[in-house]
Amino acid sequence: xxxxxxxxxxxxxxxxxxxxxxxxxxxxxxxxxxxxxxxxxxxxxxxxxxxxxxxxxxxxxxxxxxxxxxxxxxxxxxxxxxxxxxxxxxxxxxxxxxxxxxxxxxxxxxxxxxxxxxxxxxxxxxxxxxxxxxxxxxxxxxxxxxxxxxxxxxxxxxxxxxxxxxxxxxxxxxxxxxxxxxxxxxxxxxxxxxxxxxxxxxxxxxxxxxxxxxxxxxxxxxxxxxxxxxxxxxxxxxxxxxxxxxxxxxxxxxxxxxxxxxxxxxxxxxxxxxxxxxxxxxxxxxxxxxxxxxxxxxx
Amino acid sequence: xxxxxxxxxxxxxxxxxxxxxxxxxxxxxxxxxxxxxxxxxxxxxxxxxxxxxxxxxxxxxxxxxxxxxxxxxxxxxxxxxxxxxxxxxxxxxxxxxxxxxxxxxxxxxxxxxxxxxxxxxxxxxxxxxxxxxxxxxxxxxxxxxxxxxxxxxxxxxxxxxxxxxxxxxxxxxxxxxxxxxxxxxxxxxxxxxxxxxxxxxxxxxxxxxxxxxxxxxxxxxxxxxxxxxxxxxxxxxxxxxxxxxxxxxxxxxxxxxxxxxxxxxxxxxxxxxxxxxxxxxxxxxxxxxxxxxxxxxxxxxxxxxxxxxxxxxxxxxxxxxxxxxxxxxxxxxxxxxxxxxxxxxxxxxxxxxxxxxxxxxxxxxxxxxxxxxxxxxxxxxxxxxx
Ligand SMILES: Cc1ncc(C[n+]2csc(CCOP(=O)(O)OP(=O)(O)O)c2C)c(N)n1
Ligand code: SF4
Numbered sequence: 001x002x003x004x005x006x007x008x009x010x011x012x013x014x015x016x017x018x019x020x021x022x023x024x025x026x027x028x029x030x031x032x033x034x035x036x037x038x039x040x041x042x043x044x045x046x047x048x049x050x051x052x053x054x055x056x057x058x059x060x061x062x063x064x065x066x067x068x069x070x071x072x073x074x075x076x077x078x079x080x081x082x083x084x085x086x087x088x089x090x091x092x093x094x095x096x097x098x099x100x101x102x103x104x105x106x107x108x109x110x111x112x113x114x115x116x117x118x119x120x121x122x123x124x125x126x127x128x129x130x131x132x133x134x135x136x137x138x139x140x141x142x143x144x145x146x147x148x149x150x151x152x153x154x155x156x157x158x159x160x161x162x163x164x165x166x167x168x169x170x171x172x173x174x175x176x177x178x179x180x181x182x183x184x185x186x187x188x189x190x191x192x193x194x195x196x197x198x199x200x201x202x203x204x205x206x207x208x209x210x211x212x213x214x215x216x217x218x219x220x221x222x223x224x225x226x227x228x229x230x231x232x233x234x235x236x237x238x239x240x241x242x243x244x245x246x247x248x249x250x251x252x253x254x255x256x257x258x259x260x261x262x263x264x265x266x267x268x269x270x271x272x273x274x275x276x277x278x279x280x281x282x283x284x285x286x287x288x289x290x291x292x293x294x295x296x297x298x299x
Numbered sequence: 300x301x302x303x304x305x306x307x308x309x310x311x312x313x314x315x316x317x318x319x320x321x322x323x324x325x326x327x328x329x330x331x332x333x334x335x336x337x338x339x340x341x342x343x344x345x346x347x348x349x350x351x352x353x354x355x356x357x358x359x360x361x362x363x364x365x366x367x368x369x370x371x372x373x374x375x376x377x378x379x380x381x382x383x384x385x386x387x388x389x390x391x392x393x394x395x396x397x398x399x400x401x402x403x404x405x406x407x408x409x410x411x412x413x414x415x416x417x418x419x420x421x422x423x424x425x426x427x428x429x430x431x432x433x434x435x436x437x438x439x440x441x442x443x444x445x446x447x448x449x450x451x452x453x454x455x456x457x458x459x460x461x462x463x464x465x466x467x468x469x470x471x472x473x474x475x476x477x478x479x480x481x482x483x484x485x486x487x488x489x490x491x492x493x494x495x496x497x498x499x500x501x502x503x504x505x506x507x508x509x510x511x512x513x514x515x516x517x518x519x520x521x522x523x524x525x526x527x528x529x530x531x532x533x534x535x536x537x538x539x540x541x542x543x544x545x546x547x548x549x550x551x552x553x554x555x556x557x558x559x560x561x562x563x564x565x566x567x568x569x570x571x572x573x574x575x576x577x578x579x580x581x582x583x584x585x586x587x588x589x590x591x592x593x594x595x596x597x598x599x600x601x602x603x604x605x606x607x608x609x610x611x612x613x614x615x616x617x618x619x620x621x622x623x624x625x626x627x628x629x630x631x632x633x634x635x636x637x638x639x640x641x642x643x644x645x646x647x648x649x650x651x652x653x654x655x656x657x658x659x660x661x662x663x664x665x666x667x668x669x670x671x672x673x674x675x676x677x678x679x680x681x682x683x684x685x
Contacts, residue, residue: 050502052370060512068508075373075502076510078396081366084358088329088370088378089502095327095353095376118366121359 005190006042015041018071020049025061025069030223032213032230033058033134035187037105040132041071043197048072048100050093052086054115055079056107057140072103080114082106083122083131090128101130101201108135108149112168123177126205133170133208136215144218152286153267153278156218162276166286170210171244178247179206186212186241188231192253196243212239220271229266236263237287240294250297258291260284300547301483307442307474308337310481311407311467312344314449315379317489318405319350325495326375327352330404331367333360335386336419337475338409342381355379361386365393365404372402373509375501377453380404383471384411387425391432397464398433400509401525403456403498404464405449406434410571410622411471412654420655421471423571423623427599427631433525435465435532436599438570442479444552445469450489451543451551457496458535461528470572470622471655484547492546529601536598554603556595557610559585563592565670566611568636569620570596573651573658577620580663591667596632607639616645618670620663621679622652629679637676645670648679656684 021037049072053059059076063069077085082104090102111119111133122129138156139145145158151167174182181203183196193211200207212233214226221229233239237256244250264280267273305313319328332342332355345355353376358364364380371378382390387408397404412422426436437452439445445467452465469475500509513521536554544550558578560566567577574595584591594610596603611617617640621630628634633648640646649666652658662684 048504050374059510062508062511064512064514064517065508068506068511070508071506073502073504073506074508074511075370076508077366077369078392080362081369081393081396084331084363084366085370085373087356087358087363088331088367088372089374090370091329091353091356091367092326092371092374092376095329096374117359118363121363124359125356 006194012042020044020071022069022071026063027057027061028217028223030214030216030226032136032187032215032226035227036132036134036211036213039187039190039193040197043194043201045198047201049103050089050100051075051103051105052077052082052089053105054082054110055141056110058105058107058134060141079110080118082110082115083119083127083129086129087122087125087127094128102128104129104131106131106133107140108133108137109139109147112148112170120177123174123179123206123208126179128204130200130207131209132211134211134213135170136213136218137167138215138218140215140218153276154272155275156272171242174208175244175247177206179208180246181207181243183243184210184212184239184241186230186234186239186254188227188234189241189254192241218272221269225269229269232262232266235259236266237291238263238266238283240291242294250294252294252298300485300488302480303483304478305442305481306340306476306478307445307469308340308409308476309344310442310446311381311449312341312348313483314446315345315405315407316348317484317486318450318453318493319353319377319379320486321489321493322377322496323351325497328377328379329353329367329371330355330379331358331364332356332380333358333364333382333386335383337411337471338381338383338386338407341407361390362393365390365397368404369393369397369400369402372404372498373502375496375498377496378402378404381407381409383409384413384425387429388413391429394429394434395432399521401462401500401528402464403453403462403496405452405456406464406466407445407449408466408468409471409475410468418654419471421473421622421652422654423621426466426468427623429466430600430631433463434600435463436468437465437597438468438599439474440572440574440595442474442477442481445474446481446483447543447549447551450484450492451539453493454539455532455535459499460531460535463528468571473572482549488546492543532601533603552597553606554598555606555610556597558593558595560592560594560610563590564614565589565591565616565667566594566614567591567618567620567663567667568594568596568632570599570632571622573620573622576658576660577663579660580667583660583664584667589667589671602635604639607636611640611644614640614644616670616673618666619646619648620666621648621650624650624653624681633679645673646676647673649682650679651682651684653681658684
């Protein structure tokens with residue numbers, strides 16, 4: 001029999017009384033970003049957070065003053081600026097000897113696209129920030145346009161014929177900054193997720209978590225199937241689950257079975273891939289090449 | 300107090316340093332810095348300074364420089380940056396954000412022509428582009444005024460009745476790179492003048508979201524409160540003038556600075572270092588018996604309307620000089636000030652020294668002579684000074 005995940009304890013007392021993502025927020029049903037918040041809530045422990053959220057679905061979640069859907073002091077920054085605002089907050093925490101954590105929580109648009117220079121600069125400075133990118137592979141807030149995280153073949157409102165270009169490799173980009181910690185996070189593997197979040201909260205310097213976040217609204221998929229889709233992406237090898245320490249030591253955390261069936265189901269279950277059929281053989285070849293490259297870097 | 304021969308860029312850096320150190324017993328000092336001609340010497344000097352608590356962070360862009368300032372300020376610390384020209388244009392989004400968050404950040408801006416084509420000389424169009432961003436604006440005419448306005452500006456910006464960011468502007472090269480004798484106050488004096496910053500809306504432990512969303516009726520309230528704070532500035536400004544004078548022995552200028560206006564029938568309104576040249580021309584015209592005076596605009600935002608109406612009350616003809624152009628209209632100072640003249644008064648707008656052209660007294664005398672001949676308002680004109 002399978003062990004229950006998270007020791008069967010989905011909600012700690014702290015999460016029940018003081019969750020990071022409060023009930024009553026406006027996120028879509030089945031939103032992976034909500035799950036990412038809940039996992040951060042679960043992993044948070046005694047850490048006090050100051051959160052910076054740029055323009056993205058996640059700031060709409062916060063709602064209207066005086067209410068806030070977030071259980072931590074939060075700043076809504078401009079789209080490109082979360083890492084720089086967090087750098088300022090972290091600087092003040094440090095000079096006042098406050099043992100808190102500056103956390104950025106940004107979409108792929110605010111990370112891969114408009115916020116890239118700011119993010120890269122904060123990483124270069126090794127600012128004391130935990131940067132979490134929830135990657136739903138689309139601009140959700142503005143109604144579903146492409147980003148440079150949108151995968152090959154996906155239809156969005158600005159790639160009506162399906163995207164012709166590949167997704168950027170964000171973990172490689174961030175690892176190239178040789179920051180203390182980079183990890184990719186699968187919300188279908190909760191123990192691994194919790195461990196990484198806890199490690200990232202404990203570690204100091206610039207830490208980057210890439211959370212693959214299902215978005216039923218943008219992916220045109222079933223709300224209840226999001227986590228299954230992530231599991232298929234992991235099993236098929238499409239989404240490598242790994243961590244990179246100091247830009248050099250790479251660890252694969254979940255060995256994929258490289259299942260073609262999972263890969264096919266992954267694509268066929270999402271409306272965004274319906275219109276422009278993705279050639280599975282091409283994707284498989286790209287996945288294999290990626291893994292060969294990854295294995296070369298694995299210590 | 301020591302007197303040193305320094306540029307306005309260095310005067311600004313020294314003022315920021317004194318102000319930053321003065322907050323050492325509170326939450327400290329910080330800010331993002333990024334170079335651009337003609338502001339670079341300011342941030343270079345600042346980067347060399349030692350602070351008991353804090354210091355500046357060299358970042359990758361002006362957009363992030365202001366974002367770091369916002370983070371520092373939201374953390375409750377005193378915050379400074381400096382920029383100019385295209386740097387301000389690039390920063391614009393976060394300038395607006397800092398304004399709307401009502402963070403008492405101080406930015407020293409060196410007024411420089413926007414490019415391309417690239418031109419590093421003085422023009423006020425860069426900060427005027429940010430006129431409506433919810434910041435206070437002060438325009439200086441010498442190095443001492445730059446230093447004093449930064450100390451004064453922090454006190455004003457951080458006053459609980461104000462809580463607004465402030466831009467202290469100076470003319471490229473005419474001030475930024477020109478050495479002048481400048482009184483540099485002692486730390487002890489600055490400590491007395493600048494109380495510890497206690498920002499009411501800094502991040503505490505409460506789970507609030509600073510920012511988030513506004514419905515239209517909430518925005519209306521936010522704008523009304525912001526406007527109310529702007530309306531209250533004049534009173535606080537006057538109080539701080541007194542305190543500044545008591546501690547430093549100099550009185551910062553009023554929000555507008557009239558010159559020989561008591562019996563003036565004609566007036567020349569200008570901003571920045573143009574006003575220095577205007578005073579020379581006014582003296583020369585007075586020698587010829589022409590009853591002309593001058594008004595310098597020191598604080599453009601909040602606009603000192605009452606003071607301007609009073610200053611121009613006795614005028615028959617007013618010339619308004621702009622070192623900027625709102626393309627498709629005319630000078631910004633002209634468009635804002637022409638409504639403050641008394642009924643029947645002739646107003647002529649002239650844009651001169653655009654892109655840093657060297658404005659000399661002779662040019663101003665020509666403007667005054669032209670004004671005397673006018674019997675009705677004309678369209679604004681560009682006067683070439685080369
Ligand atoms: C400077 C700027 N440009 C454009 C926008 C409009 N905008 C808001 S959110 C967004 C997309 C966000 O996408 P992403 O970061 O992927 O987050 P998601 O909405 O998917 O959660 C855009 C384009 C903005 N707020 N600011
Ligand atoms: S659009 Fe996608 S990311 Fe945004 S709230 Fe809905 S499900 Fe979540």
